[in-house]
Amino acid sequence: MTDPSPAPLLWIDASRPAAGWRLWGMTLVERLLREGARRGLLRAVVVVSPESRPDAARLRPDLSGLWDIDLRIVDAGQARLDLVDSGPAGAILCDGDVVHDDRVLDHLLAAGPGSAVVGEDAVAAHLSAPDLRTLVSSADGIDATRLPGVGVRQLEELGHYVPELRLTMVPFLVRVADQDELRRVDRLLFHRTFKGVIDAVARYGYYHFVRFVTRVVSRTTVSPNLLTLLSILGIWVAIPCFATGQIGWGILSAWIGVILDSVDGKLARLTVNLSDAMGSLE
Incomplete structure (x- = not known):
């Protein structure tokens, strides 16, 4: 060999x-x-x-x-x-x-x-x-x-x-010469984390909130894998909440799960901390 x-x-x-x-x-x-x-x-x-x-x-x-x-x-x-x-x-x-x-x-x-x-x-x-x-x-x-x-x-x-994002985008090489260019590439990288066409709910419902949360978490060492597990937990916790009539807690738990489900993938791509195993689990 x-x-x-x-x-x-x-x-x-x-x-x-x-x-x-x-x-x-x-x-x-x-x-x-x-x-x-x-x-x-x-x-x-x-x-x-x-x-x-x-x-x-x-x-x-x-x-x-x-x-x-x-x-x-x-x-x-x-x-x-x-x-x-x-x-x-x-x-x-x-x-x-x-x-x-x-x-x-x-x-x-x-x-x-x-x-x-x-x-x-x-x-x-x-x-x-x-x-x-x-x-x-x-x-x-x-x-x-x-x-x-x-x-x-x-x-x-x-x-x-x-292919992994199911979108078409011209490759880029961006030289960052000033803060304006840094902000432009900041927006470019975040836009590139969305898979395919951004649906109306994601684009207009919580786009800016997800971007804010992703930015805050990106400055820490919190793992995207942890957010994936928490998002799955949030969705599953919502089911018994709805089943027992705790509608408010169910909505809150499901909403947190949906938000974290959006944040985890974006955080993984933006911090170049990708996990094939966790992606398959999700």
């Missing part, structure tokens, strides 16, 4: 201060680390600057409980070439101040070293070890898409359908 191929290294340039800005309870850097870990990228190098280090290096306490990531945080002026693997898997190169659609990472992993995806003002690439060394050692900040042999795809060329 042959050993499985090693996963690429995740190399994140978090030298810009926006990499440490928080979005749905975590920094943009940690969001990338979580998205990478979900895909088996458990070795990561985060390159920081003096301006970005205080925030970009700050991670949520629940991260280590979810994934065992071999994480190196290095200063921009001291990014060592010895951190770059010489193996065939290469490295996924991302900017820490860019919010990446997960389909971009999926495409780069499938395409292998020598591939890049280009957005309006951002690039993500899967590079071989020699190409990454060239970029790391360059003082001119060579664009990964200009390296010889790197195949470039535009965002619009990637698949638009998101």
